[in-house]
Amino acid sequence: GAVVSQHPSRVICKSGTSVKIECRSLDFQATTMFWYRQFPKQSLMLMATSNEGSKATYEQGVEKDKFLINHASLTLSTLTVTSAHPEDSSFYICSAGENGNTIYFGEGSWLTVV
Amino acid sequence: AQKVTQAQTEISVVEKEDVTLDCVYETRDTTYYLFWYKQPPSGELVFLIRRNSFDEQNEISGRYSWNFQKSTSSFNFTITASQVVDSAVYFCALSPHFGNEKLTFGTGTRLTIIP
Numbered sequence: 001g002a003v004v005s006q007h008p009s010r011v012i013c014k015s016g017t018s019v020k021i022e023c024r025s026l027d028f029q030a031t032t033m034f035w036y037r038q039f040p041k042q043s044l045m046l047m048a049t050s051n052e053g054s055k056a057t058y059e060q061g062v063e064k065d066k067f068l069i070n071h072a073s074l075t076l077s078t079l080t081v082t083s084a085h086p087e088d089s090s091f092y093i094c095s096a097g098e099n100g101n102t103i104y105f106g107e108g109s110w111l112t113v114v
Numbered sequence: 115a116q117k118v119t120q121a122q123t124e125i126s127v128v129e130k131e132d133v134t135l136d137c138v139y140e141t142r143d144t145t146y147y148l149f150w151y152k153q154p155p156s157g158e159l160v161f162l163i164r165r166n167s168f169d170e171q172n173e174i175s176g177r178y179s180w181n182f183q184k185s186t187s188s189f190n191f192t193i194t195a196s197q198v199v200d201s202a203v204y205f206c207a208l209s210p211h212f213g214n215e216k217l218t219f220g221t222g223t224r225l226t227i228i229p
Contacts, residue, residue: 032215043205045219093157093159095215102164103149105158108159
């Protein structure tokens with residue numbers, strides 16, 4: 001079964017609203033989780049590193065005020081897309097590592113902003 | 115900086131043919147991990163293999179095999195006797211050794227198996 005669970009798998013929201021995506025590690029604790037973004041027919045690009053109990057580390061070019069990341073517990077990280085716009089429509093996927101370098105990915109979340 | 119190159123954007127082969135997907139990487143790390151993932155249309159990433167840079171032995175798993183050549187910084191993936199279910203996008207990825215699970219992905223190869 002899945003060891004990293006992501007929810008929702010698909011979400012449609014109106015332009016200007018915010019949407020939250022959850023990433024949970026099941027049966028293990030993850031002090032670090034990673035958020036990736038994938039545009040259609042493109043590769044996965046790392047957006048940010050989510051650190052439990054501290055601020056996320058964002059990759060260059062990623063707006064931290066736009067993509068809010070919270071990692072309040074050892075099993076949950078959330079990505080909130082604030083004031084979403086159609087260009088934010090994308091596939092978002094998280095990952096978490098167990099015991100160093102055993103990397104598990106969530107099922108991914110398809111976001112459509114209309 | 116790390117970089118992964120998958121020069122083949124799209125490949126189409128007829129069912130039962132063998133196909134090799136190329137992956138070339140760049141890293142300054144002396145130790146690292148290499149990965150292959152399969153991404154079907156539904157989007158999830160299916161883990162296929164992880165290879166430690168210390169281990170240059172080739173690996174075979176059923177119809178899948180991997181050829182790791184450290185001298186040429188390549189980690190190629192071969193599917194023998196391809197099947198329609200193998201149609202997907204395949205990603206090669208790289209991560210530093212120990213404690214950092216951040217992956218650098220290649221651009222992916224879209225494989226289509228023609229029945």
